[in-house]
Amino acid sequence: MPIANNVSLVLFVSLSLWACTDSSSTDESSGGRGGGANGGSAGTAVVSGGRAGSAGGSAGSAGSTAACIPLIEATIRDFTNKHADFETVQEKPCVPDMPCWEVDLMGVVKATLGADKKPELSASGPLVDKLGFRQVAGPTSFAQWFNDVPGVNMSKKYTFEGLAPSGPAKTYTLGSGPFFPIDGALLGNVDLVNPATSNEPDKLKDEAHNQLFTLEAHAEITYHAGANELMIVEADDDAWVFINGRLAIDNGGVHAATPVLVQLDKAAVTLGLESGKVYPIDIFYADRKLFGATLRIRSNMTFSKCL
Numbered sequence: 001m002p003i004a005n006n007v008s009l010v011l012f013v014s015l016s017l018w019a020c021t022d023s024s025s026t027d028e029s030s031g032g033r034g035g036g037a038n039g040g041s042a043g044t045a046v047v048s049g050g051r052a053g054s055a056g057g058s059a060g061s062a063g064s065t066a067a068c069i070p071l072i073e074a075t076i077r078d079f080t081n082k083h084a085d086f087e088t089v090q091e092k093p094c095v096p097d098m099p100c101w102e103v104d105l106m107g108v109v110k111a112t113l114g115a116d117k118k119p120e121l122s123a124s125g126p127l128v129d130k131l132g133f134r135q136v137a138g139p140t141s142f143a144q145w146f147n148d149v150p151g152v153n154m155s156k157k158y159t160f161e162g163l164a165p166s167g168p169a170k171t172y173t174l175g176s177g178p179f180f181p182i183d184g185a186l187l188g189n190v191d192l193v194n195p196a197t198s199n200e201p202d203k204l205k206d207e208a209h210n211q212l213f214t215l216e217a218h219a220e221i222t223y224h225a226g227a228n229e230l231m232i233v234e235a236d237d238d239a240w241v242f243i244n245g246r247l248a249i250d251n252g253g254v255h256a257a258t259p260v261l262v263q264l265d266k267a268a269v270t271l272g273l274e275s276g277k278v279y280p281i282d283i284f285y286a287d288r289k290l291f292g293a294t295l296r297i298r299s300n301m302t303f304s305k306c307l
Contacts, residue, residue, distance in 0.1 A: 068306030069172055072160035074217035074283075077153040078186035078210065082194040083144070084137040086212040086288050105129055105253030108136065108238065113245045117218065118146045119284055135253065145214045145286055154186040160217060161307065170300050177234065177257055177294035179287075180209040191290060205291045215285040215295065220304040223264055225275035231299040234259040238286040239295065244279040246271050257294035264301070278304060 081087035108127060109119040120139070121127060127136040136142050148155050158181055162172040183189060189210045190196075197203050221243070223229065233239050233249050236257040241249035243264075248271060251260040264273060273279060281301075287293040 068303060069162045069164060070160070070174065070219065070303035071162070071305050071307050072174065072217050072219045072283075072303070074158045074160055074215050075155050076158045076182055076186075077146070077148065077155045077214045077216075078182055079153050079212045079214070080187055080191050080193045081212065083141070083152065083212075085135075085141050085145070087191065087290060105135060105255075106250045108252035109240055109247065109250075111247045113242050113282060117245075117280075117282060118143070118216075119240055119242070129253075146216045146284060156182065156186060158182075158215070165300070171230075171298045172300070174297040174299075175295040177236070177296050178209075179293045179295040180211070181215075182210045182213060185210065186213075202290075209291075209293075211287050211290055211293055213287055213293075215283070217283040219281050219283075220278050221281050221301045222278050222304070223268070223273045223275055224302065225265060225268065225273075227265075227300075229264040229299075229301045230261060231297065231301060232259050232261045233283075234294060234296040234298075235285060236292055236294040237288045238284075240284045242280075242282040242284075243267075243271050244273060245282075254289050256292075257296075 079086045107122055110122050114120045121136060121142040123136070124139065126134050126138050127142075129135050144152050160174045162174045165172045187210070189207050191210070191212045192202070192206050197206060231241065231249065233241060233251055234257050235251050237254045239249065239251040239260075240247065241262070243262075248262045248267060249260050251258060264271070267273075271279075281303075283297070285295050287295075
């Protein structure tokens with residue numbers, strides 16, 4: 001996968017600045033999707049509906065809304081191209097002048113987390129995009145993304161350490177672009193094993209980094225109404241964020257680094273948030289194509305665990 005192109009970077013900066021200063025009311029539940037390699041519709045609501053339920057959360061002190069530097073524990077799972085959903089995600093051959101897959105694919109996962117606090121595939125069988133290419137083999141293969149499965153993946157713990165808050169909205173940054181947190185670890189840097197590549201340039205690129213992996217992180221935030229709390233997730237490839245068990249950021253699909261925004265004040269009703277209460281936030285990410293990976297999160301939300 002290519003690293004974020006100039007268009008994506010410009011849109012990411014523009015979205016960041018707009019989100020930090022905009023306080024006008026809109027009809028969307030949240031923010032919108034920035035353009036990826038082949039564009040995207042800025043301003044599209046990214047919060048999905050979901051089942052009605054109690055607001056949940058436990059009471060927390062109002063305190064200061066100044067963002068701390070979050071410390072988030074995560075699990076990374078390493079795969080190779082033996083897995084049907086990694087690297088060889090499409091079944092049809094590529095057609096000249098036509099992409100081999102959908103760049104941005106919303107609706108891959110259900111709008112609420114499953115009972116095991118993991119995302120669930122929205123399709124009952126293979127998930128096929130509008131171009132006719134298979135994105136996910138099915139619910140069984142998708143469940144392996146975020147669960148330890150001997151012979152399929154290997155996992156290790158990983159600590160997200162944020163950078164110090166900056167800018168007028170005091171946003172901090174988690175992750176990076178490029179994002180290669182397991183180089184030389186787990187299944188190793190060679191990802192093209194089924195079959196192994198005979199193309200020397202591809203072989204060298206493959207061996208440079210350990211790619212084809214997922215990340216799962218769970219934490220807690222306190223919601224402060226009127227504080228313009230936001231999160232922007234720029235990802236290559238899939239990324240989903242659930243707040244209070246409900247989908248808040250939908251950035252699915254195999255694509256170049258693409259930013260998606262959620263503003264909590266605009267999404268509070270959909271997410272079932274009440275000011276001053278503590279809610280779980282669950283972050284899921286997948287790097288499914290060579291050769292590049294990005295996971296960059298910018299936010300000013302108040303996390304419970306900080307450096």
